[in-house]
Amino acid sequence: MTSPPINTALLVIDVQQGLCEGEHDAFESRQVIARINKVSEKARAAAAAVIFMQHESESGYLEFGTDARQLARGLHVEPTDLRIRKTTPDSFHRTELAEVLERHAVASLEICGMHTEFCVDTTTRRALAFDD
Numbered sequence: 001m002t003s004p005p006i007n008t009a010l011l012v013i014d015v016q017q018g019l020c021e022g023e024h025d026a027f028e029s030r031q032v033i034a035r036i037n038k039v040s041e042k043a044r045a046a047a048a049a050v051i052f053m054q055h056e057s058e059s060g061y062l063e064f065g066t067d068a069r070q071l072a073r074g075l076h077v078e079p080t081d082l083r084i085r086k087t088t089p090d091s092f093h094r095t096e097l098a099e100v101l102e103r104h105a106v107a108s109l110e111i112c113g114m115h116t117e118f119c120v121d122t123t124t125r126r127a128l129a130f131d132d
Contacts, residue, residue, distance in 0.1 A: 009049040009106040010040055013091060013113030013120050015075050016054055018061060018068025026114045030074065036112055037076045049104045050081040053091045055119060089122040098130075 015036060020029040040050050052071060056064045063069060064085070071077055086095050101109070109127050113120045 007048075007105045008043070008046070008108040008110060009051055009101060009104060010043040011051050011053060011091065011097075011109055011111045011113075011123070012036055012040065012075075013053045013111065013123060014055050014118075015052070015072045015114050016062065016068065017070050017072050018066070019114045020072040022068075024061075029072070029114065032114065033072055033074050037074075039110070039112060040076060040081075043110070044078060044080070048110075049100075049106065050078070051097070051100065052077065052081060052083045053086050053095075053097070053113070053119070053123070054083060055086055057087070086119075089119040090126050091119065091123040092126045 015033060018024055019026055020033065026032065043050050054069060054071065056062050056069050061068060071083075082100060084091070084095050084097055084100065086093070086097075088094065091097050111120060111124050111127065
């Protein structure tokens with residue numbers, strides 16, 4: 001008997017203009033974006049869901065509607081990709097992410113993004129807690 005296929009999603013966290021340009025430009029952000037584009041292309045080819053998490057604040061930096069909050073220039077986004085807004089380092093906290101993953105029957109999650117020491121790390125730890 002063979003195992004059923006594992007439904008996978010690619011979660012791309014905080015690859016936004018305000019974190020990839022100007023004074024908050026992440027180290028080697030252009031190279032990171034190029035690698036994310038390659039990974040997301042492979043994910044789409046494998047029929048995996050591609051989900052972009054976008055951080056936002058109520059005012060100032062990364063405020064909703066500002067250029068800084070928009071997805072980074074050069075990042076390839078397809079109309080079938082999903083976007084979810086978040087306001088904390090944890091992409092699951094007060095968002096629809098868990099419901100979206102459940103709706104797509106996701107059993108395997110690949111995670112990448114900007115500033116891995118913050119939101120990527122927090123989200124990864126939270127995702128691992130769901131595995132218990």
